[in-house]
Amino acid sequence: MRLGTAIALPTITPVGEDVYRATNVRVHRGGRDILGGVDLTVRAGEVLALIGPNGAGKSTLLGALSGDVDIDGGEIQFAGRPLRDWPLAEQARRRGVLLQDNQVLFPFTVHQVVEMGRAPWRRTALEEEDNEAIAWAIDLADIGHLGNRRVPSLSGGERARSAFARVIAGRTGVLLLDEPTAALDLKHQESVLGLARDRADAGDAVIVVLHDLNLAAAHSDRIALLRRGLIAAEGTPEEVLTAEIVSEVYDHPVEVIRHPRTGRAIVVPIRD
Structure with missing residues (x-):
C-alpha cells in the first residue's frame, strides 16, 4: 500500500471541529444495556480509536454513530444536525x-x-x-x-x-472502521492504519475499533476506552494507556513502556 498520498478530498466539517457529538447515548438489547449512557465527540482531522475488552460496546457505539444501530436514548449529532434527520442516501455520501x-x-x-x-x-x-x-x-x-x-x-x-x-x-470525508486489521498480516496492518492516519491528516474524521492496544497507541490521536457500555477513560494515548487504567479495565496486570524513538506507549502483559 502506498502511503503519503494525502489527497485533499471534500470534507463536511473544518479540521478540528466536531463531526459527531454523542450525548448520553444508550442502546438496550436482550434485557441489558449494551451502551449505558455514552458521551463522545469525534473531530475532523483526527484518528479516534475505540478500544476495550470483548463485549464493552465498541462495535455497537460505532454502529450507532454510523446510523446502522438504533439508539434507545440520548442523541447523536452529525455535522451539526441530528443523525436521525439525515436521509440514508445523504449519509452514505458523507461517511x-x-x-x-x-x-x-x-x-x-x-x-x-x-x-x-x-x-x-x-x-x-x-x-x-x-x-x-x-x-x-x-x-x-x-x-x-x-x-x-x-x-x-x-x-x-x-x-x-x-x-x-x-x-x-x-x-466521504468520514471513515468508520470496525476492526479493519483483524485479518491482516503485519505489513498490511501498518499500511491500513497508515492510510487511516493519512486520511485524517488530509482532514477526514476517522473512527476505528481496535483490539490491539499497541496499534491504537501508535496510530491514534485520541482513544476512548470502553468497559461495560460506558467510557472508562478518554484522551490521548499517553493519558489513557497507563498501567493502572489498562490493568483495571482488562482485569489483567500490564506494564507500559515507552518506545525509545517515538515515545509512544507499548503495553506489555505481565506474565508469571
Whole structure:
C-alpha cells in the first residue's frame, strides 16, 4: 500500500471541529444495556480509536454513530444536525463504513467490490470521478495484482483489503472502521492504519475499533476506552494507556513502556 498520498478530498466539517457529538447515548438489547449512557465527540482531522475488552460496546457505539444501530436514548449529532434527520442516501455520501462482517458471498470480482463504494454517487455530478476513485483506492489498498479474481477465491486478508478499498473509494470525508486489521498480516496492518492516519491528516474524521492496544497507541490521536457500555477513560494515548487504567479495565496486570524513538506507549502483559 502506498502511503503519503494525502489527497485533499471534500470534507463536511473544518479540521478540528466536531463531526459527531454523542450525548448520553444508550442502546438496550436482550434485557441489558449494551451502551449505558455514552458521551463522545469525534473531530475532523483526527484518528479516534475505540478500544476495550470483548463485549464493552465498541462495535455497537460505532454502529450507532454510523446510523446502522438504533439508539434507545440520548442523541447523536452529525455535522451539526441530528443523525436521525439525515436521509440514508445523504449519509452514505458523507461517511464510509467498514463492518467486522464484511464478507461478500457472491462471486463478484475485486474491481466490482471496490466499485460498490461509488454507488452513493450515482446520478450525481461526482459520478464522473468513479474511475479515478476506484483506481486510487485499489492502488492504496495494494490489491491491483488481484486483477479480476473473484472474492470467494481470496484469502481473508485479501478480502479485508478489498473491503477497505471499497470504503475509501467513496471519498466521504468520514471513515468508520470496525476492526479493519483483524485479518491482516503485519505489513498490511501498518499500511491500513497508515492510510487511516493519512486520511485524517488530509482532514477526514476517522473512527476505528481496535483490539490491539499497541496499534491504537501508535496510530491514534485520541482513544476512548470502553468497559461495560460506558467510557472508562478518554484522551490521548499517553493519558489513557497507563498501567493502572489498562490493568483495571482488562482485569489483567500490564506494564507500559515507552518506545525509545517515538515515545509512544507499548503495553506489555505481565506474565508469571
